[in-house]
Amino acid sequence: MGYKNKRTGYSDELLASRSIIRRDNFALIPQDGLVNNRIPGFENCELSVLGSPKLGASFVDYVVTMLPEGKNTRGFGEEGVQTFVYVIEGKVKVNDGETDYTLETGGYVYLPAGKKMYLENINDGQNSELFLYKKRYEAIEGYEAHNVVGNVNDLEKIDYEGMTDVALSDLLPTDLGFDMNIHILSFKPGASHGYIETHVQEHGALLLSGKGVYVLDNEWIPVEKGDYIFMGAYVPQATYAVGRDEPLSYIYSKDCNRDPKI
Structure with a gap:
């Protein structure tokens, strides 16, 4: 079902996809189909x-x-x-x-x-x-x-908003010379955001490990390692991590440190 997972050629199954595309809003793009x-x-x-x-x-x-x-x-x-x-x-x-x-x-x-x-x-x-x-x-x-x-692996892991089972790593400095940042957020199984976030920043996130359920514009969507998520500005967003042993973690970008233009 795509070069990324080496599943090409004839399929014995019905063609299907977990992809969800809401242009200018949000998207889920799994490895299948890339x-x-x-x-x-x-x-x-x-x-x-x-x-x-x-x-x-x-x-x-x-x-x-x-x-x-x-x-x-x-x-x-x-x-x-x-x-x-x-x-x-x-x-x-x-x-x-x-x-x-x-x-x-x-x-x-x-x-x-x-x-x-x-x-x-x-x-x-x-x-x-x-x-x-x-x-x-x-x-x-x-x-x-x-x-x-x-x-x-050399960075300090910060308890995300005081939650000890959610860890945040800031990969770039937070000073005003940077108009964006890259983070890695990791949730132990059973952990979640503390609330559904709604903000001006947009994100592109690649899941590095684990499984979860992500809410995007009030749609709850299963996600897993290898999935890519686009979150546009003001899209309500949060996740629960599921599974047994592996944390749900993802690397994601964020625009920051600038006043919106009019």
Whole structure:
């Protein structure tokens, strides 16, 4: 049912999908049905575009499988656009035009607008799995963004709004030089948000582990590892984690630190 899960060819089952698309509102996109998009610059890579302006997002999200010798020597990003990469699994080299960064599972790099991101799979002949993000930068006088390199395993895990079974990791600084942030939110089985959130920020979220039930615009929807969720501005949203042992966790973007334009 798609290249991502290696289920192609004839199906013995009726065609069906869990996908839900409400453009400019919210979307659920499971791995089943993802196709391989050919993007200039990506060589020996299987790549799917997830969130994009065609869906209603102000950013673009991708999930990328870098095959052995996979790379992008053309550069990811463009003038005025900031970029981010997170290594779901594997080992990659990231270059900003001057400096090499080696990332392993859980590693990430943010590059500010004006720098292109060059990628290379260095995982000893094995695939590497990436989450990629780009967004046009909204500058404000007196502040600017800068390179950020880290690994989520080295970050402090914060009790989300005082709940000890929900952990939040902030991958980027919170200062005004950044008009967005990337977080990882993790719920132990049985945990949930404390309330249904409704806010101006939009999110693109890729589920890294676990299972749950997510409410999006008052529709309760089962979700699981590998699913992608787009949440537009003001969409009511919250989740319950279900399952036995594995937490429900996801990496997600958030626009922030800017006054809405009129």
